[in-house]
Amino acid sequence: MTTTKRVAPKGKLGKRTQNGSENVAMLLRPFLVISATSQQPLTAANIITNGQTLRILIIPEEGDEEIEEQLQVVIYNPIDAPVVVGKVPTLKTETIASFNVQIPENWIAGNYRLVLMKKASGEIVKSNFFTMKATTPLGKHLTERILSPHWQINYKVQISNPTDKPVGNFSAFVALPITIPPHQIVKRLTVSPETVRLSSDVEGNHWAHYEVTRIAPGQTLELRYSAVIQRKPFLMAPTLENVKQVANPYAKTFLKPYLASEAHIESTHPRIIELVKNIVTDHPIKFAKRAIQIVNQILRYEIQPEEYGAAYAVETGRGDCTEFAALFVALCRAKGIPARVVAGFGMGQRWERHAMAEILVGGRWLPVDVTGQQGTHPSLGLQTNIITLTRGNWMGGTLAKEISYRYQILEPRQKLAIGVDWKITLKKSRADPLSKENMKSSVRVLSSRSPALVETKVKIVRETLGEERLMQLKTKSTDKPVKMDQNIKISLRATRKKGLFILPTLPDVIKTVALKKKRLIIQNKTDRVQRGCLEIHERDNFGVIRLLSIRGLLLEPESERQVQLGLTSARKGLVTLQFLFINRIGRVLAKEERTISLF
Missing domain, CATH: 3.10.620.30 (C8orf32 fold)
Structure with a gap:
């Protein structure tokens, strides 16, 4: 690792703007190391895999001013956990900094975020992205388990009467898994016996209501359910902190x-x-x-x-x-x-x-x-290692508990024996030698999982890249995007008459900076006031969902409203945006999706 001398005016890195943010023109680029003398830039088309070597170059631009705070480079994995941290030495305009990372076998597939930040304040100076494909058995297994698992829940309640007298009017409520879009979807649910009634409450919880008029002495009954739940990582974009319209529209x-x-x-x-x-x-x-x-x-x-x-x-x-x-x-x-x-x-x-x-x-x-x-x-x-069951205060003697029951007895000494047994496993479409199918529960507390963190040194490069190579690194694409009608509106289908409808007015190709000013129309074609949240997600090709924007809305009957998107996306290339209007219990009342190209 060496230093490259460049002819540049003396100065410091990081011009400070009037609002206090950094305006740094330096380059932060990820490369795939092919050999000792060659490297290939990582793009949406060029990806890296387990076992290969990642090289990060930090190239100051002429005119940048020095940042006095200590800098560090951090690599975040697809679920926003830091996996690499590197301390950056003082940068000058005549030097180039570099560090290499050997991609371990347990890195999952997905989009990795590369960030140059101030260590003390956490302020981001520069950022970039690269994509990784998992090629090792462990990497593939962890990718499925972390990014798109389908969890199988088998749950059983056993009710036994160990006394010599019958018990009457037994009634139990057992919580069932719920769909919470977009990150938790109940794909299949079966409940037995068939006499069980299903209900829901004001929190949006779902319950199995089991009633028996008489439980004979020595009799044992069972209530069971089996569910398959699809989970996706649900992350909050950093820009969500800048959303100003956070008032709730509810009474x-x-x-x-x-x-x-x-x-x-x-x-x-x-x-x-x-x-x-x-x-x-x-x-x-x-x-x-x-x-x-x-x-x-x-x-x-x-x-x-x-x-x-x-x-x-x-x-x-x-x-x-x-x-x-x-x-x-x-x-x-x-x-x-x-x-x-x-x-x-x-x-x-x-x-x-x-x-x-x-x-x-x-x-x-x-x-x-x-x-x-x-x-x-x-x-x-x-993250996908959590399944939501009930919402609301279950502590004490409330009905929001996972299971609650009551019954009538003939003598004070009578007491039913109630047992609960459950198991959650990873549902797989094929055999996986790494899957642990016998994960059983014992206590109610979750041990926190911390990502394995790799600390690395960032050194000053001493190898000469040459003027031609430097120009290639700094050259921006001159390809001009195809001109599109910026005011295209999506027409309603003729079959749509009543309901809520979202009409994004987005072109197929758009500048990242222009996304903020775009608008959408939301229509309430019902005879009722609709209250809820208009939310916008960004979903990548690996299933990771990031919440970009939220806005509480009250929509009058038979009305429509224009809403400015106010979006900022750090990623470029193809991006899928989801637009949802969700009510207070999490029910999706309207949904649209657009895939656009950001440049």
Whole structure:
């Protein structure tokens, strides 16, 4: 690794603009190392695979000014976990920095984000992307497991009467897996016996209601369900923090329960009020990220014998995932941000019951996995190792528990024996020697998973690339995009009469900077007021979904509304955008999808 001397005016890197952001013209480029003397730039068409060598070049441009803060290069994998971190030496305009990474066998396929950032503040100076294809058995297995798994749940409730007297009017409610678009889809669900009735509640939870008029002495009954659930990574784009229109369109009567202090979510506790005052921001997403940090800083993770909640957590300084989630929700409610606790299953070393949270922003419930986020950059969203089961406060004697039941007895000593057994496995279409099919549950707490982090040194290059090579690296494409009608509207199908409709007005090819000013039309062709969230996702070819924009809307009957997209995308090339209008329980009322080319 060597230095290349370049004729350039003396100066420092990084011109500072009036708004304080960096305006750096330097190049940050990924290459595939072919041999000791040759390398190939990585593009959408040229990808890298397991076992090959990745080379990152950092080339300052003439006129850039020096950045005084320590810089580092970070590579984020497709689910936004950092997998490589490299310290960058001081850069000058006459030098080129480089580092190599041998792609390990356990890297998954997908789009990797390459970022040059300030170490202390986390401010991004420059970014780029490259795509990786998994070619090793381990890489292929992890790609399926992390990016697009189908989980098979087998759940059984056994009810036995061990007494010598009958038990009457047994009634049980058992939570069923729910579809939460776009990241959790129930592909198949079977429930037995056939007498079970299915119902839903105001939270959008689904229940199996099992009733038996008489359970004889010694009799044993079973309630079973089997489900296949498709999961996709659901991530929040960094630009979501810049969304300004985050007000919720729902009535105060709907919002009131999610802002109130209640048992186990004691948002009026003096210590909780004090913590909230120390978070200096009014933006709900920024507040949530800071609240995640505070919860993980003040609580020590310990498995608890019962579900204690927020006040217990803040008073004792300890708790498991239930207390982590409850304290986070209490902090949000104390700030005036609607929030609720969520229950489900999570996989660390094995599948276990797990507690999470959701906050209501712009009419959209945003999922938050609070437990174990120890870093300086906490995130919202969910990975594919989590399955949501119920939403709402299940702590104490509420009906939102995973299973609740009642029955009538003839004598005080009578008591039914209720047993619950469940197993979650990875459903595969073919045999996989790496798949562990016997993952069983035991405790309700999720052990956090931390990505394996590779630390590497970034050194100054000492090999001469030559003027011609440097020009090739800096040359921009001169291909001009085909001119398109910028105001194309998608016409409604003749069969569409009633309902909600989204009409994006996007050309097939568009500049990234022009995407922000584009508009769409949303029509309410019903006789009812529709309240919900217009959300826009970016979905890549590997199934990873990023939430780009949210906006709460109230649509009057028989009306239409124009909405400016306000989108920014860091990626170029083919991008699939999904436009959804979702109501308060997560039901999709309208959906459109467009694949466009960004340049």
